Amino acid sequence: MKLVKPDELVELGSGSSTKTRLLLEAMHGTGGRWYVPIEISETALYQAAKMLSSDYDWLHIDGYVGNYTTDLPLLQRRGRRLLTFLGSSLGNYTNETRAEFLAMLGNALQPGDALLLGIDLVKDEETMVLAYNDSAGISARFNLNVLVMLNRELGADFDVSNFTHSPVWNAENSGVESHIRANKGMTVSLPGLGTSIELGEGEGIFPAISCKFTREGVTRELGDAGLEVTQWYTDSAAMYGVLVAAPKI
Numbered sequence: 001m002k003l004v005k006p007d008e009l010v011e012l013g014s015g016s017s018t019k020t021r022l023l024l025e026a027m028h029g030t031g032g033r034w035y036v037p038i039e040i041s042e043t044a045l046y047q048a049a050k051m052l053s054s055d056y057d058w059l060h061i062d063g064y065v066g067n068y069t070t071d072l073p074l075l076q077r078r079g080r081r082l083l084t085f086l087g088s089s090l091g092n093y094t095n096e097t098r099a100e101f102l103a104m105l106g107n108a109l110q111p112g113d114a115l116l117l118g119i120d121l122v123k124d125e126e127t128m129v130l131a132y133n134d135s136a137g138i139s140a141r142f143n144l145n146v147l148v149m150l151n152r153e154l155g156a157d158f159d160v161s162n163f164t165h166s167p168v169w170n171a172e173n174s175g176v177e178s179h180i181r182a183n184k185g186m187t188v189s190l191p192g193l194g195t196s197i198e199l200g201e202g203e204g205i206f207p208a209i210s211c212k213f214t215r216e217g218v219t220r221e222l223g224d225a226g227l228e229v230t231q232w233y234t235d236s237a238a239m240y241g242v243l244v245a246a247p248k249i
């Protein structure tokens with residue numbers, strides 16, 4: 001924070017803003033006062049802003065309910081900017097879509113600004129896949145909830161008990177793909193889309209990818225977006241990374 005001395009902290013996908021507290025406190029120490037969270041969930045944003053404003057009376061919060069994939073360029077600047085994107089949400093972009101997104105981040109930064117990026121690093125395959133297949137079944141419930149949502153939003157008739165959560169490592173995409181596989185052949189109707197789909201036994205629906213990164217790879221990709229990695233930190237086992245990048249001059 002001392003290196004950047006931001007006037008504003010812009011956070012993409014801020015959620016509950018729990019981790020952000022550390023950053024906000026550090027920003028306060030160097031004179032910054034603005035927090036600009038962009039969050040798609042109005043409820044999450046409102047709750048977080050309410051808690052933060054009661055805990056930090058010096059903080060000016062200008063929350064934005066919207067989609068960070070498209071809306072970042074719409075934000076007004078309030079001086080030097082620290083843009084944060086935590087929780088390895090960058091991993092939700094595929095190799096095909098990530099370059100465009102990173103270019104948008106690069107364009108949102110001016111000389112003197114910085115990006116603070118949290119990423120999940122490539123590690124052994126078993127550890128990476130297990131992270132999406134915990135024994136308590138939380139990841140499975142989370143992923144299968146996609147079917148519950150399709151039933152609710154599109155009137156579909158997925159019987160969730162006929163599906164299995166099946167995460168796999170895709171080395172080509174450097175990501176864990178969370179497939180949902182049909183346990184038997186079936187026809188599912190999707191009235192909201194005016195169609196139905198046939199699924200064979202073992203056939204999958206593939207709702208999400210979580211890409212993992214290497215220092216070399218992410219440095220190259222950020223470089224292509226006009227950003228230079230200036231600091232790099234990991235935990236002691238090098239499972240996760242946090243980096244600071246600045247616009248190349």
Ligand SMILES: C[S@@+](CC[C@H](N)C(=O)[O-])C[C@H]1O[C@@H](n2cnc3c(N)ncnc32)[C@H](O)[C@@H]1O
Pocket residue numbers: 012013014015016017018019038039040041044066067068069086087088089
């Ligand atoms: C994995 S959580 C991370 C929350 C927090 N940044 C952290 O690291 O703990 C991702 C957050 O991003 C939000 N989100 C996901 N996609 C988004 C988008 N396209 N635009 C804005 N917010 C988004 C979600 O609602 C969720 O709160």
